[in-house]
Amino acid sequence: KQEVTQIPAALSVPEGENLVLNCSFTDSAIYNLQWFRQDPGKGLTSLLLIQSSQREQTSGRLNASLDKSSGRSTLYIAASQPGDSATYLCAAYMDSSYKLIFGSGTRLLVRP
Amino acid sequence: NAGVMQNPRHLVRRRGQEARLRCSPMKGHSHVYWYRQLPEEGLKFMVYLQKENIIDESGMPKERFSAEFPKEGPSILRIQQVVRGDSAAYFCASSPYVSETYEQYFGPGTRLTVT
Numbered sequence: 001k002q003e004v005t006q007i008p009a010a011l012s013v014p015e016g017e018n019l020v021l022n023c024s025f026t027d028s029a030i031y032n033l034q035w036f037r038q039d040p041g042k043g044l045t046s047l048l049l050i051q052s053s054q055r056e057q058t059s060g061r062l063n064a065s066l067d068k069s070s071g072r073s074t075l076y077i078a079a080s081q082p083g084d085s086a087t088y089l090c091a092a093y094m095d096s097s098y099k100l101i102f103g104s105g106t107r108l109l110v111r112p
Numbered sequence: 113n114a115g116v117m118q119n120p121r122h123l124v125r126r127r128g129q130e131a132r133l134r135c136s137p138m139k140g141h142s143h144v145y146w147y148r149q150l151p152e153e154g155l156k157f158m159v160y161l162q163k164e165n166i167i168d169e170s171g172m173p174k175e176r177f178s179a180e181f182p183k184e185g186p187s188i189l190r191i192q193q194v195v196r197g198d199s200a201a202y203f204c205a206s207s208p209y210v211s212e213t214y215e216q217y218f219g220p221g222t223r224l225t226v227t
Contacts, residue, residue: 004154031214032214034215043218044155044203046215046217046218049215089155091155098143098145098160098167098168098207098214098216099145099157099160099168099171100145100147100155100157100205101157102147102154102156104153104154105154
């Protein structure tokens with residue numbers, strides 16, 4: 001059974017700091033991995049999707065990597081801003097499956 | 113191209129009442145997925161539907177919950193005789209029939225509060 005774990009559960013950093021959010025999964029037979037942002041009381045905003053044939057994806061100040069062999073993905077946020085404060089969720093698409101398996105999220109606070 | 117639409121955005125029901133949550137997928141998408149997010153938890157898969165077919169409902173509670181995706185109209189998630197533990201955010205996602213990435217596109221969610 002696939003499990004997705006996110007560490008840390010919460011993170012508080014000063015503005016301008018570079019930071020890394022971690023996501024690990026127990027079953028390497030994942031197809032794709034996706035990172036989302038969720039603001040309090042709001043829906044999900046897709047940030048990056050990494051296909052199984054890819055090792056990383058970049059969008060602006062965000063970079064996500066995927067290492068299937070070690071069962072890990074990381075989301076790197078450069079030069080963090082208070083507007084980055086939100087909960088970040090990673091989710092795995094399993095091979096031959098349509099179910100997204102979500103982690104519990106990392107709650108990020110960027111202090112001005 | 114409008115995104116995935118869900119309504120209502122907020123729904124309050126008393127214990128024992130019925131809740132109906134609606135989801136209109138993106139144009140051209142024929143696959144719909146429902147997920148539930150309990151307070152302070154991640155999203156959990158509930159059900160996967162195609163037009164007029166339930167493909168996988170392994171994440172649905174055995175009783176009181178049902179889902180449909182008719183030939184015409186939105187997908188409906190129905191919760192009968194709601195209890196306080198049903199209070200959660202319910203998210204719908206959709207995807208096209210053929211997708212290289214299998215990416216699912218999420219709606220804004222319906223927040224159900226049971227009083």
